[in-house]
Amino acid sequence: MTGREIRLPETGLVVLVGVSGSGKSHFARRHFKPTQIVSSDFCRGVVSDDENDQSATGDAFDLLHYIVGTRLRRGLLTVVDATNVQTKSRQRLLALAKEHNVLSAAIVLDVPESVAAERNAARPDRADLPAHVLPRQRRELRRGLRSLGREFRRAYVLDGVEEIDAATIVYEKPWNDRRELTGPFDVIGDVHGCRAELEDLLTGLGYEIEHDARGRAVGANHPGGRTAVFVGDLVDRGPDTPGVLRLAMGMVEAGQALCVSGNHEAKLVKALRGRKVRVAHGLAESLEQLAREPEEFRADALRFMDGLISHYVLDGGRLVVAHAGLKEEYHGRASGRVRSFALYGDTTGETDEYGLPVRYPWARDYRGKAMVVYGHTPVPDAEWINNTICLDTGAVFGGRLTALRYPERELFSVPARETWYEPVRPLAAAPSATGGGGQRESDFLHIKDVMGNTGVETRLMGRVTVREENALAALEVMSRFAADPRWLVYLPPTMAPAETSSLPGYLEHPAEALAAYRDKGVPRVVCEEKHMGSRAVAVVCRDASVAAGRFGVDDGTAGALYTRTGRAFFRDPARTDEALARLRAAIGAAGLWDELGTGWLVLDCELLPWSAKAMDLIRVQYAATGAAARASLPMAADLLARAERRGLDLGGLRGHIDRRVANAARFRDAYARYCWDVDADGLGGLGIAPFQVLAGEDRAWATARDHDWHMDVAGRLADADPTGFVRRTGSLVADLAAPDADTAVAEWWEKLTAAGGEGMVVKPLGPFPADAKIQPGIKCRGREYLRIIYGPDYTEPENLERLRGRSLGRKRSLAMREHALGLAALDRLTGREPLWRVHQAVFAVLALESEPVDPRL
Structure with a gap:
């Protein structure tokens, strides 16, 4: 016999019903994956070790409902294998489907009682099934069939063994799932009957408008293959609702556009069907205009509007279009609740001074990966809030x-030809998403964004986890000491040292660094001078207008200079302004604004001298140690010299003390090289050495160009600064296949360090x-x-040998994770993601600094 076709949603709830x-x-195993099936017998076995232990039924169904709810929340097809013959037993399952906004379907396996009894008798675990059970279940099944069609979106009754065996399953993708469409798209805000403006917009976007014999626009094709997507509210208020519908309908029918329903379409459909609705908010104008159209057009328009769905999920799930927006948990779901939110949004239940409902600011709390584009609530300017944007900029008003x-994330707009409809609330009074100082509430990092155990997703290392105790430590630093968070777009990672050297007298040597990269198959390296300064991140804007437009900072400042822990480098804002002015001038003189096509840059730098920021550390930790050694050791050497003159055998103790005296002097000379006087107010004595261009407008240069390019740009900046404030970073490129590579690099490094340099980074x-x-x-x-x-005496043989056993594994892991997080922050910044997403990665870098790693590494 021909098998009956059972059509099921790709995601949702399937309830098997039968005695x-x-x-x-058997049916479930034939048609579904093992992971999709949730069996009451299995759950009973999990909680009691016996699938037939009826005393465990309550706990088993608690477990079953938990598993079903979890799978539905995650958007997975879930098949419930239980008798489900009682209406009451199905209600909790249906409540779970409703809670998670998924479709439900029932499949009834209706076999003769004799067949069921014979099968049960053949199973040892059911041989003693009480005689009354099957008749009772069958009576309950027959009663339940009457309401099955009302309970489930779809219900299939398979009558008899042959029909059950011949049935086939066909999966249907949700109507809103168009993930296969990747664009490019042009998402168009609320049109509201403004046909002329719609034609202006489409023409400006490059579409070629098609006209019928009467000159009416009936389609619009883009030569570049772009697709228009309407966010709904095509109708009402404006002068030509039929003209807008005719154009949009033609584009959708020809595959040139997609369209979701708006609340005005929903209301107009009810009115055209003769249902009682309040004729307000422009509905009268639409009804009047449509009344002048032929009956055939009205029927087509009604059919078109009635068939519009609540939202679309596009481009592999990266783009969601809904008229009033959509929370993440509703993406791709289907229910009355989802449709209501998509059409009307969410309200607080209050009304504003104009008598309009106060909308709940769902976009402020949005944390989804998909970009949500919507309209519905007119705003003066389209504005990104988290990863969402409202495109209703009041054309009809x-x-x-x-x-x-x-x-591309580019906005394009055309002005209204006139005010077609007077708004109840002036556009200028539209609610703003910004708080004080121009910072949007959506920019704030929430504690839940960093305290969970899900970690931060990175391109290089997948998900990087941050432990809660580390997050708490970082939270303390950020909340008390951080610079203006709008500038805090990157924190530099730590770096691991080279493998411990086996050369006499050395703990670190270039040979090990080069060998590490050579062993990994890296063809070339660049060796960069490591300045002994303090790590500094400079965010430099071309002017204050760029700072306001790109970073939301409207206090007149045009950048920031902060430490690797996110604190402002100088307490005096005037010094920061002067430092940024010199960097800005150097960037301009080097021609980088135009060359890189940007109005801002983020630079990774060293600020010199070390003492400018670390004087307290030098005074307390290093100078005190050096002073104590220089005071006590010469006295000890003098005493030993006198004892030796008296003929006492010191067993080499004097030589040891003499070496310690020399080591103490070297120790003092070592840190003193990095300390010099600087002006208390200005930049006299200070210098900054950029070594990497991290990011600019729409481009993360940290990964877009190799390090030799960065060294070239850093050199150009130094050359372009006549004041000498911008310092050069020396570098050497080495081909690791060259026979003299190790010797050349070692000689260069020895020359750097002999002149007082800290060393190098490879x-x-x-x-x-x-x-x-x-x-x-x-x-x-x-x-x-x-x-x-x-310490002063680390080069003593016994100390050096002990230090050779230092462990580098944790430091290397930390360096890799922080580097991945830093690049994630730059990717999110240049990808114009919301600031909280940038801060999530930045915060994680600071949190990882609390990991127990030897700070000397």
Whole structure:
């Protein structure tokens, strides 16, 4: 016999209904994946170790409902294998489907009682099933069939064994799921009957408008293959609702556009069907205009509007279009609740001074990955709030008709030809998403964004987890000491040192750094001078207008300079302004604004001298140690010299003390090299050495260009600054296949460190092997600088041998994770993601700094 076709949603709830022995489990195994099936027998076994223990039924169904709810929340097809013959037993399952806004379907396996009894008798675990059970279940099944069609969106009754065995399953994708459409799209805001403005907008976007024999617009094709997407509210208020419908309907029918329903379409459909509605908010104008159209057109328009769905999920789930917006948990779901939210949004139940409902600001709390584009509530200007944007800029009220180009994230608008309809609330009085100081509430990082155990997603290392105790420590620093968070777009990562050297007298040496990259298959490296200063991140805007437009900072400042822990570098804002002015002038003189096509840059730098920021540390930790050693050790050496003159055998103790005296002097000289006087107010004595261009408008230069390019740009900045404030960072490129590479690099490093330099950082140059995890940089510090880190006597043989056992694994892991997070912050910044998403990665870098890693590394 021909099998009956059962059409099921790809995601949703499927409830199998049938008496014991009707073949539900066999049917489920035939048609569904094992992971999709939630069986009451299995759950009973989980909670009691016996699938037939009826005393465990209550706990088993608690577990079953928990599993079903979890799967439905995650958007997974879930098949419930239980008798489900009682209406009451199905109600909780249906409530779960409703709670998670998914479709439900029932499949009834109706077999003769004799067949069920024979099957049960053949099963050892059911051989003693009481005789009254099957008749009772069958009576309950027959009673329940009457209401099945009202309970479920779809209900199928398979009558008899042959029909059950011949049935086939066909899955249907939700109507709102158009993930296969990748665009590019032009999402168009509320048109409200403004046909002329719609034609102006489409023409400006590059569409070629098609006209019928009477000259009416009936379609619009884009030569570049773009697709228009209407956010709804095509109708009401404006002068030509039929003209807008005719154009939109033609575009949708020809595959040139998509359209979701707006609340005005929903209301107009009710009015055209003769249902009682309040004729207000422009509905009268639409009814009057449509009354002048032929009956055939009205029927087509009604059919079109009635068939519009609540929202579309596009581009692999990266774009969602809904008239009034949509919360993340509603994306791709289907229920009355979802449709209501998509059409009307969410309200607080209050009304404003104009008598209009106060909308709940769902976009402020939005944390979804998909971009949500919507309209519904007119705003003076389209504004990004988190990853959402409202495109209703009040064309019918004399504002503008606006479209969003996707994926470019570019806005395009045309002005209204006139004010067609007077708004109840003036456009200028539209609710703003910004708080004090121009910062949007959506920019704020919520505690739940960082305190969960889900981690931060990165391109390089997947999900990077931040422990709660580390997040708490970072929260304390951020909340009390951080610079203006709008500038806090990046924190630099730590770096791991080279493998411990086996060369006599050395703890670190270039040979190990080069070998590490050579072993990973890296062809070339660049060796960069490591200035002994304090790490500084500079965000430099071309002018205050760029700062206000791009970063939302409207206090007249045009950038920031902060430390690697996110604190403002200078307490005096005037010094910061002067430092940024010199950097800004150097960027302009080097021609980088135009060359890089940006009005702002983020630079990774070292600010010199070390003492400018670390004087308290030097005074307390290093100078005190040096002073104590220089005071006590010469006295001890003098006493030993006198004892030796008296003929006492000191067993080499005097030589040891003499070496310690010399080491103490070297220790003092080592840190003193990085300390000099600077002006208390201005920039006299200070210098800044950029070594990487991190980001600019729409481009993360940290990954877009190799490190030799960054060194070239850094050199150009130094050359362009006549004041000497911008310092050069020396560098050397080495081909790791060259036979003299190690010697050349070692000689260059020795020259740097002999002149008082801290050392160097070795960074890889591409192309990189695809299957290797590569450190972003390896630091190789000089012998005398390490004396500051490990103490005056670290070069003594017994100390050096002990230090060779230092463990670098945690430091390397930390460096890789922080680097991945830093790049994630830059990707999100240049991708114009909401500031809280940038801060999520920035905050994680600071949190990881609390991990228990030897700070000397």
